């Protein structure tokens with residue numbers, strides 16, 4: 001394809017128009033996205049409804065293509081409209097210009113995460129509709145807010161609403177990740193977050209003494225235990241090349257607070273850890289270990305788990321012949337001659353909220369032979385990869401909606 005064809009390609013035009021909307025954190029303004037999606041709905045001759053699960057700053061827009069048997073559980077194609085912050089000085093192309101370079105790479109924040117996928121869904125449906133196709137099941141294409149800050153204003157409250165229940169969703173697709181090789185990851189589960197703060201109190205006093213029971217000593221003990229555990233997980237990954245980081249527990253010390261003055265032993269210090277607990281770890285046991293280490297440190301340590309994250313494990317999506325949606329998805333992949341690998345997502349996506357409702361959900365972005373650039377400078381996607389992705393979705397959507 002030549003650069004002239006890139007400029008005139010209808011689907012590339014829509015994708016680039018969407019990329020040019022700076023729905024960027026912090027404080028993304030979603031109004032221009034909604035305006036754009038309303039236009040798309042009109043072009044596609046599909047109804048669009050906008051819900052506001054928490055407040056008017058965080059919309060959930062849903063386009064619907066009614067199936068021939070609308071009473072059947074529907075298929076949800078989800079994407080988020082928000083993108084993470086940019087440091088424009090580190091980009092070789094402006095992050096919201098959607099430039100295409102001479103190699104055919106489309107530069108833009110959201111080109112991988114995940115405005116591409118949202119537009120590919122629509123492009124696939126446009127193609128299916130133009131071919132006169134009708135599908136058995138109803139398709140809902142949702143565009144949500146606030147995924148990049150945890151979904152607390154977006155998918156998290158939306159799944160609890162009557163509006164969501166009325167969609168009667170039986171299966172959902174959401175974002176995956178690019179892959180530098182031919183093999184594309186398909187995510188069927190996510191780990192469970194356990195963010196924890198240790199508030200460590202100890203004997204305060206003059207900095208010239210050797211007081212016992214100080215906050216610093218206790219902190220050292222806890223830090224040692226946490227880092228030992230972290231090392232054991234690094235080791236597990238090293239020992240077994242089949243494992244990915246989503247298969248083990250990750251622990252990162254992300255904040256330390258405390259102290260007032262150089263010659264004062266402080267009465268209080270705190271450690272904050274971001275922990276993502278692997279699916280095969282018993283969460284109660286994990287928490288009990290942390291509490292025990294706090295005790296062993298010498299007491300006077302308050303262990304505080306971040307409340308909104310303190311959930312039980314969510315069951316992974318079933319990926320065998322008992323899940324007909326998985327069978328239809330896998331069949332599409334096989335028919336297209338593509339290679340996939342089932343994985344546990346290392347981060348968090350909106351799929352966790354969908355799975356929590358007992359709905360099977362897969363995370364998949366058709367971007368092979370592409371470097372992983374989500375949240376990075378110079379995020380790009382090749383035009384050929386983008387257009388190929390539309391064909392892939394045509395097949396997947398047709399198969400999962402016709403079971």
Ligand SMILES: [Zn+2]
Pocket residue numbers: 080113114147175
């Ligand atoms: Zn994303």
